[in-house]
Amino acid sequence: MRWQAEVQVALRSGINDPEGQTIGSALRSLGHASVSEVRSGKLLRITFDADDHTSAEAAVDDMCRRLLASPVMETATWQLRADEQQDAEEANP
Amino acid sequence: MTLTARRPRIAVAVFPGTWSERDFVNVATSVLGWDVSLVWHADSDLGAPDAVVLPGGFAHGDHLRTGAIARFSPIMRSVEEFAAAGGPVIGSCNGFQILTEAGLLPGALTRNDHLEFRCDWQSLRVEHPDRGTAWLGDLADGDVIRLPISHGEGRYVADSATLDALERDGRVVLRYADADGRVTPAANPNGSERGIAGIVNERGNVLGLMPHPERAAEAEVGGTDGVRLFRSLERWLQDQPAAAERRL
Numbered sequence: 205m206r207w208q209a210e211v212q213v214a215l216r217s218g219i220n221d222p223e224g225q226t227i228g229s230a231l232r233s234l235g236h237a238s239v240s241e242v243r244s245g246k247l248l249r250i251t252f253d254a255d256d257h258t259s260a261e262a263a264v265d266d267m268c269r270r271l272l273a274s275p276v277m278e279t280a281t282w283q284l285r286a287d288e289q290q291d292a293e294e295a296n297p
Numbered sequence: 298m299t300l301t302a303r304r305p306r307i308a309v310a311v312f313p314g315t316w317s318e319r320d321f322v323n324v325a326t327s328v329l330g331w332d333v334s335l336v337w338h339a340d341s342d343l344g345a346p347d348a349v350v351l352p353g354g355f356a357h358g359d360h361l362r363t364g365a366i367a368r369f370s371p372i373m374r375s376v377e378e379f380a381a382a383g384g385p386v387i388g389s390c391n392g393f394q395i396l397t398e399a400g401l402l403p404g405a406l407t408r409n410d411h412l413e414f415r416c417d418w419q420s421l422r423v424e425h426p427d428r429g430t431a432w433l434g435d436l437a438d439g440d441v442i443r444l445p446i447s448h449g450e451g452r453y454v455a456d457s458a459t460l461d462a463l464e465r466d467g468r469v470v471l472r473y474a475d476a477d478g479r480v481t482p483a484a485n486p487n488g489s490e491r492g493i494a495g496i497v498n499e500r501g502n503v504l505g506l507m508p509h510p511e512r513a514a515e516a517e518v519g520g521t522d523g524v525r526l527f528r529s530l531e532r533w534l535q536d537q538p539a540a541a542e543r544r545l
Contacts, residue, residue, distance in 0.1 A: 219454055220488065222410045246361075271369075274362055276397070276405035277454055 206253055206287040206294075207260040211272055211280055214245040219277045248272060251287060260284055305534050306332040308346035310376065310392075312356035312367050313338070317390065320511040321350050328514045329527055338370035347534050348385040348431070349376055351392030353447065353509060363406060363450050364394035373399055385431035385530060386503045390448055393495075393505035402498055402505045403463065404455030410488025414449040418519065419486055419508055421494050422474040425467035429497035432504040433470055435529040441478040442522035444508035446486055451507040453489040453496075460490055471495030471506055 215221050221243055228242035250267065254260035264282050273280035307325055309318045318335055325333040334344055338356070343349060356367035367373070373395070380386045380401055388396040396402045409415060423440040426433035436442070455463070463469050472492040475484040480492040487507075495506030510523030 218456070219407070220410060220452075222408055222412050222488070226412060271361070271365060274365070274398070274405050276403075276456075277407060 205255065205260075206251065207284060208287045209248075209250045209252070209260075209264045209267075209282050209284045211248040211250060211264070211268060211282040212245055213248065213273050213278050213280050214243060216277055216279055257284070257286075304331050305329075305347045305531055306334070307348045307350055308334050308336050308343045309350040309352055310372050311335050311337055311352075312354070312370060312395075314356050314358055315352055315354035315391070317353035317509065317511060318350075320509070321352050324511050324514040324523070324527060328524065329531070331527075336372055338367065338372045341371045341375050343372070343375045343379060346379075346384075348387065348530055349379055351376070351386070351388035351395050352511070353390030353392060356391055356395060359391075359450070362398065363391060364396075364398035367391075367395045368399040377401065380498070380503050383500065383502050385533070387432055387510075387526070388503075388505045389509055389511065390446075390451070390507055393507055394450070396503065396505045401503050402496055403459050404453055404493075404496070406450055406507070407452050407454055408450050409448070409452050409486070412449075414447075415451070415486050416447045417445070417486065418443050419446045419494075420474050420476050420478070420484065421471045421508060422478045422480060423471060425470055428467045429470050429501045429504050430529070431502055431533045432497075432526050432529050434533050435525050439478060441474060441476065442525065443513065443520050444510055444523055445512045445519070446508050447512075448487070448507055451487040451489065453493040453507075455490065460493075463493075463496055464491070466499070468497050468499070468501075469493050469495075470497055470504070471508070 224242040224244040231239045268280035309321045311318050325331040394406045397405050423436045426436040471494040472480045473485045473494050474480050485492050497504050510526045513520040513523035
């Protein structure tokens with residue numbers, strides 16, 4: 205089965221985020237005076253194959269822990285869904 | 298003493314995107330008269346060197362995070378084994394970033410607080426050189442040295458417990474300072490926590506630093522303070538019978 209994981213990597217709360225701060229001040233200078241904070245991060249969309257939901261979850265968890273997020277300064281959250289369109293195309297090419 | 302006449306031999310790891318390896322080769326061969334070998338990241342044989350260098354650059358394009366992908370290169374397993382056996386390892390700039398990603402040193406290095414790439418000469422205060430004698434043995438506590446920095450992601454971060462432990466154990470060995478050795482916010486070029494520019498591991502054989510000692514080895518290019526780190530290694534090796542035996 206084909207799966208798609210969407211992984212959000214964010215800086216931990218205590219870590220200074222100068223990129224987010226710069227974007228925040230740009231937004232305020234554009235007239236969005238109410239913006240109090242911007243936190244920057246990364247979005248990774250990963251397509252992969254796994255037998256079932258449980259093994260797909262285990263795979264994403266392993267990817268996040270071993271590579272995608274720094275344990276020192278980042279956290280990773282993710283959503284997983286079956287890539288039904290891709291599965292259908294492969295079934296009826 | 299025949300042993301002391303032996304030339305140190307260093308292995309310099311080269312990843313796709315490394316850019317400082319030639320400077321290390323130049324210092325080792327032209328300035329110091331050492332033997333040096335370049336080791337490709339996909340190889341796993343370091344060739345039994347006296348010390349290992351992880352140079353600066355942009356290994357694997359700095360993608361994801363600096364050093365995050367380089368730490369999985371095959372050569373890193375050998376570097377980890379070499380370090381675990383007490384072998385001297387130095388990681389400068391991108392090399393420091395790789396060492397933190399590999400878990401050989403604590404903490405992480407991330408975007409400079411002003412978001413700019415900073416390329417400049419920088420004064421550094423030496424602290425606890427006795428904690429990292431392989432690389433700092435010829436320096437004294439409180440010495441101020443000048444080395445170039447050249448990085449966009451050199452801001453050292455770690456949680457406060459880690460920072461406290463590093464300071465308590467004397468493992469912060471270089472801090473960004475002014476010309477008089479004062480560690481001030483104005484002298485900090487990237488927003489590093491507590492002005493940290495270089496740290497050593499618990500055993501003291503692994504040094505990570507953002508500045509470039511290999512770019513401060515000849516007066517013609519602005520300074521020679523970097524040579525003091527290499528001379529420290531030379532002296533340290535002479536004092537290590539085991540290391541001398543390895544070279545025989």
